Amino acid sequence: MADEIKYPAGFGLKDVASQTVIKTPLFEDCEHLVSREREIYERLAQRGGHEGILCYHGTVESGIQLEYAPNGDIRTFFEEQGDAIPLEQRLRWATQIAEALGFIHSAGIVHGDVTCHNIFLDEGLNAKVADFAGSSLDGSKLLIGVTASHECPGSTLSTQGDIFAFASVVYEIMTGSPPYTGLSDAEINACYKQSEFPDTASLGEIGAIITKCWLAQYDGFEAVAQDLREVGT
Structure with a gap:
């Protein structure tokens, strides 16, 4: 199931559990991208979130935990x-x-x-x-x-x-x-x-x-x- 979700170059799918995915930087030079994404998801969460955006479940180690979308993109x-x-x-x-x-x-x-x-x-x-x-x-x-x-x-x-x-x-x-x-x-x-x-x-x-x-x-x-x-x- 994990390989059904494809992320842009520089990211990897670390784990699939409890209907969530963990998105982490694949390379060190991608850490600023994960940082930007974390900031944005936290801003959206602070404003109550939206049903049309993947649900944010917080940070995990160096990555972020998101809702798992089983039907891919x-x-x-x-x-x-x-x-x-x-x-x-x-x-x-x-x-x-x-x-x-x-x-x-x-x-x-x-x-x-x-x-x-x-x-x-x-x-x-x-x-x-x-x-x-x-x-x-x-x-x-x-x-x-x-x-x-x-x-x-x-x-x-x-x-x-x-x-x-x-x-x-x-x-x-x-x-x-x-x-x-x-x-x-x-x-x-x-x-x-x-x-x-x-x-x-x-x-x-x-x-x-x-x-x-x-x-x-x-x-x-x-x-x-x-x-x-x-x-x-």
């Missing part, structure tokens, strides 16, 4: 299930992620690396945002590079940076692939700088929300989540 789950995932489930994920990111931003945090690889699924297939090792706390610099297909052409250290990346996440949830799969990073960056994005017309109301996120037409995740909740009603 959304990208891996999608690769295994594909077209079998109903639209209602996909929309639920999008809404849960938006609500969680709204809470995260209210705590003075910019995630900076919002991708389907960093969103996990619990036993009930609820989306759980995770991986804050590279995130910004109270305006501190991001400690991780942003994936090109999710990188805002403006500032990535901003609410808009996470909203832009969220749009790419929802696009992948709805289509099965990240934006502009097959293009180089430089080609993707060039498209985004010219405000050229994948066509979302076939995705209906959800496609319109994705495009509004890419075009920075939302001020925050509260409005994004509200629009998602209204889809199909």
Whole structure:
């Protein structure tokens, strides 16, 4: 079961017990990343936590103890299930992620690396945002590079940076692939700088929300989540 959860390079899964995982630095030069993630999880916990974020169970030795998500990350789950995932489930994920990111931003945090690889699924297939090792706390610099297909052409250290990346996440949830799969990073960056994005017309109301996120037409995740909740009603 342990190898079902994949973390970014520099981290290792030390143990799985009592429905939790222990995340520790794999190398000494990664200790500052674990420290940043610990600070962020503690900030989120102090504010009451959120059901859309992996539950934090405190520190263990040099690492942190987190809720175990038995269904792995959304990208891996999608690769295994594909077209079998109903639209209602996909929309639920999008809404849960938006609500969680709204809470995260209210705590003075910019995630900076919002991708389907960093969103996990619990036993009930609820989306759980995770991986804050590279995130910004109270305006501190991001400690991780942003994936090109999710990188805002403006500032990535901003609410808009996470909203832009969220749009790419929802696009992948709805289509099965990240934006502009097959293009180089430089080609993707060039498209985004010219405000050229994948066509979302076939995705209906959800496609319109994705495009509004890419075009920075939302001020925050509260409005994004509200629009998602209204889809199909």
